Amino acid sequence: MLGDYRIEGRRAAEIASSVERAVGSGDLEPGQLLPPLRELAAELGVNPNTVAAAYRVLRERGVIETAGRRGSRVRSAPATTGRDHIRVDVPEGVRDVSSGNPDPALLPSLAQALAAAAAEGDRVPVLYGEVAVEPELARLARAGLDADGVPDGPLAVVSGSLDAVERVLAAHLRPGDTVAVEDPGWGRTLDLVPALGLRTAPVPVDDEGPLPDGLRDVLAAGARALIVTDRAQNPTGAAVSAARARALRSVLRGYPGTLLIEDDHGHGIVDVPLHPLAGVTRHWAFVRSAAKAYGPDLRLAVLTGDSVTVDRIRGRQRLGPGWVSRILQRALVRLWADDAVDARAVAAAYGRRRDALVGALAARGVRAHGVSGMNVWVPVPDETGAVARLLHAGWAVAPGARFRMSAPPGIRITVSSLTEDETGPLADAVASALGPGPARGYV
Numbered sequence: 225m226l227g228d229y230r231i232e233g234r235r236a237a238e239i240a241s242s243v244e245r246a247v248g249s250g251d252l253e254p255g256q257l258l259p260p261l262r263e264l265a266a267e268l269g270v271n272p273n274t275v276a277a278a279y280r281v282l283r284e285r286g287v288i289e290t291a292g293r294r295g296s297r298v299r300s301a302p303a304t305t306g307r308d309h310i311r312v313d314v315p316e317g318v319r320d321v322s323s324g325n326p327d328p329a330l331l332p333s334l335a336q337a338l339a340a341a342a343a344e345g346d347r348v349p350v351l352y353g354e355v356a357v358e359p360e361l362a363r364l365a366r367a368g369l370d371a372d373g374v375p376d377g378p379l380a381v382v383s384g385s386l387d388a389v390e391r392v393l394a395a396h397l398r399p400g401d402t403v404a405v406e407d408p409g410w411g412r413t414l415d416l417v418p419a420l421g422l423r424t425a426p427v428p429v430d431d432e433g434p435l436p437d438g439l440r441d442v443l444a445a446g447a448r449a450l451i452v453t454d455r456a457q458n459p460t461g462a463a464v465s466a467a468r469a470r471a472l473r474s475v476l477r478g479y480p481g482t483l484l485i486e487d488d489h490g491h492g493i494v495d496v497p498l499h500p501l502a503g504v505t506r507h508w509a510f511v512r513s514a515a516k517a518y519g520p521d522l523r524l525a526v527l528t529g530d531s532v533t534v535d536r537i538r539g540r541q542r543l544g545p546g547w548v549s550r551i552l553q554r555a556l557v558r559l560w561a562d563d564a565v566d567a568r569a570v571a572a573a574y575g576r577r578r579d580a581l582v583g584a585l586a587a588r589g590v591r592a593h594g595v596s597g598m599n600v601w602v603p604v605p606d607e608t609g610a611v612a613r614l615l616h617a618g619w620a621v622a623p624g625a626r627f628r629m630s631a632p633p634g635i636r637i638t639v640s641s642l643t644e645d646e647t648g649p650l651a652d653a654v655a656s657a658l659g660p661g662p663a664r665g666y667v
Contacts, residue, residue, distance in 0.1 A: 231259070234270055239278035244287050247298055258288060258296045284399040286418035299418060312611060314620040321650070322622040324458065326493070326598060327640040330573060331519045332564035334555065341554035356538065356547035357381050360557045365512070365526040368491075372498040374510050377528040380537050381548045385489045386412050388511040388527045389451060393420055395536035396483045396507060397448060404447040406434055408601065408627040408634065410458045410487075413451060426629040429457065431595050433464035436471040443475065449483035450476070454498055456490025456516070456597025459627045459636035461578065463490075463596040469499035476504045483533075484508040489525075492517025494596045495571035507533050514556055516598075517565050524552050574598045577639040577647075584651035590658060598640040604658055607633035613657035619650055 229251040233239035246252040258264070261279065265272040279296055282288040290296045314320045362379050370376070382388045393403065399421030405413060407426030417424045425442040427434045427450075434452060443450075452472075455463045464472070476482055484505045488498060493516050502508045509529035514522050528534065541547065559565070578594045585592045585602065594600035604610040604624070611623050614635075624634035635654075642650070 231264060231268070233268065233278070234274075236274050236277035236281060239264075239268070239270075239275060240281040240285075240287075243278070243282055244285070247287055252298050254298050256298045258298070260295060284421040286421050289423075311626065312615055312620045312623065315615075318615060318618050318620050319646070319650075320620045321637050321639070321642065322620045324599065324622070324636070324638050325520065325640060326516050327573070329641070330570050331517075332559060334519065334522065334559075337555040337558040337562070337564065338551070340558050341551045344554055345551050350550040352546075354550075356541065358550050358553035358557060361526070361553045364557065364560050366528075369510070369512070369528060372500065374498075374500050374528065375503040375508075377510075378531055378534040380527045380534050380541070381553060382511075382525050382527055382537070382541075383523045383545075383548055384515060384525050385487050385511050385513040386416060387523075388509065388513075388525050389413060389485055389487070390416055390420065391537045391540060392483070392485050392509045392527075392529070392533060393417070393422065393449065395533055395540065397422055401449070402442070402445075402447040404434075404439060404442045404450040405629075406451070406453060406457065407629045407631045408459055408624065409451075409629075410453065411626040414627070414629065424629065426631070428631065429460055429462050431460070431462050431593055432468040433457070433462050434468075434472060436468070436475050439472060440475045440478075443479045443482060448481070449485065451485045451487065452501060453487045453489070454500065455488060455494045455496055456599075458489075458597070459599050459622070459624070459634075460601040461594035461597045461599050463494070463496045464499050464501070466497075466499050469501055472501055473504045476501065480505050481507075486510045487513075489513040489516055490597050492565055492567045493570050493574060493598065495568065495575055496596050502529075506530065509533050509537075517567070517570065518556065518559055522552065522556065524548060524556055574640060577642045580644065580647045581637065581639050581642065581651060584647050585654060588651055588655040590651070590655050594639075598638055600637045600639055601634050602637065602654060603632055603634045605633065607635065610635055610654075610657045614653055617653040617657065619653050 229246050232242045261272045261275045265275045288296050289299050312322060357379055402423040402425050403417050404425045404427050406429045425447045427438040427442055482505045484501060486500060486502060491512050502510050507530050509527055511525050511527050513525040578600055581600050582592045582594050592600050592602045607624050611621060614621050622636040
């Protein structure tokens with residue numbers, strides 16, 4: 225059952241640790257069946273309840289899954305094998321269009337804003353017990369959310385979009401619950417959900433966002449939560465249209481107990497309107513990150529939602545980090561007040577680069593997707609072969625396996641810093657890579 229590997233330990237924590245180490249090292253592979261409780265208990269000389277407790281810990285950590293009489297198996301995508309490991313090593317001289325990063329040339333300087341925020345902190349230090357959200361940040365954020373039609377709700381500040389998603393899921397769900405996720409979708413989310421002991425249910429995506437029929441199917445099957453990227457979806461560049469938003473809200477009305485999480489990380493870098501879904505379920509959260517427009521190292525996102533959800537998040541923050549630095553919050557206020565980012569100009573720059581590549585690929589008979597944001601998704605018949613051929617041709621792209629569950633193969637190309645002179649050669653290389661040829665593994 226386990227090959228040459230022998231599970232060890234006398235206490236539940238030791239047994240769980242032994243299994244998790246084996247999964248991380250590859251000694252236990254995805255899908256491998258673990259011994260029945262009583263069998264392992266007899267082998268280790270412990271009470272079956274000890275093994276049951278160990279297996280429960282492993283389920284909660286997303287390492288194994290249990291299917292009744294069919295027993296417990298190592299998860300097919302355990303949390304210890306992150307999707308970041310599915311990548312291409314970029315040799316010297318190869319152009320990297322795989323990173324998903326914004327163009328540094330389009331990011332604002334943070335020096336003056338941080339200096340001003342620090343100086344304000346010197347004058348009026350923030351001490352323990354003070355409010356967690358900078359009042360002026362709350363005012364400006366609420367005004368922007370109101371303008372975009374996001375329902376009214378209390379505010380919290382968290383350390384980026386993924387921090388928000390994790391906190392909202394943990395506030396409402398329990399290990400074993402199912403979360404509907406976009407497919408293809410953000411690889412970090414696809415890793416995070418099982419790491420929390422939750423199950424993922426893929427919802428197909430097109431250029432207008434999640435497909436309503438796909439969402440209806442997973443909700444009918446018992447999914448308790450939905451995570452949606454409203455604009456600049458990673459990796460496909462999808463943006464939820466007005467018509468699609470109406471259709472998705474109609475589906476959600478039939479399942480008012482669904483926990484809805486909306487990620488608007490593209491705020492400040494997109495030129496398409498927002499069509500939020502919030503307001504049709506009892507519990508919801510809407511997250512707006514500063515990372516893409518102001519820099520990934522500005523670890524700050526504003527979150528709003530229903531009062532129960534936000535109160536739970538604030539309460540859990542108080543028991544952990546306490547708050548997100550008010551110096552960072554004040555710096556973002558200064559950046560907003562000074563119009564440090566010309567959102568229209570940034571969106572237009574990314575739009576020109578994205579549209580140029582999509583158009584160049586179309587001219588060469590290659591279908592590609594990307595209606596917003598900084599990424600282009602290209603369906604391919606042979607993902608491994610396409611990545612390897614492009615690398616040989618001098619281009620490093622992101623393997624689609626990082627972003628998909630049951631969706632067909634593809635590659636993600638980040639156009640954020642792609643120049644006009646590079647568009648044609650890259651399109652030529654992609655078209656050539658999709659032709660027949662031997663498949664090779666990722667380097």
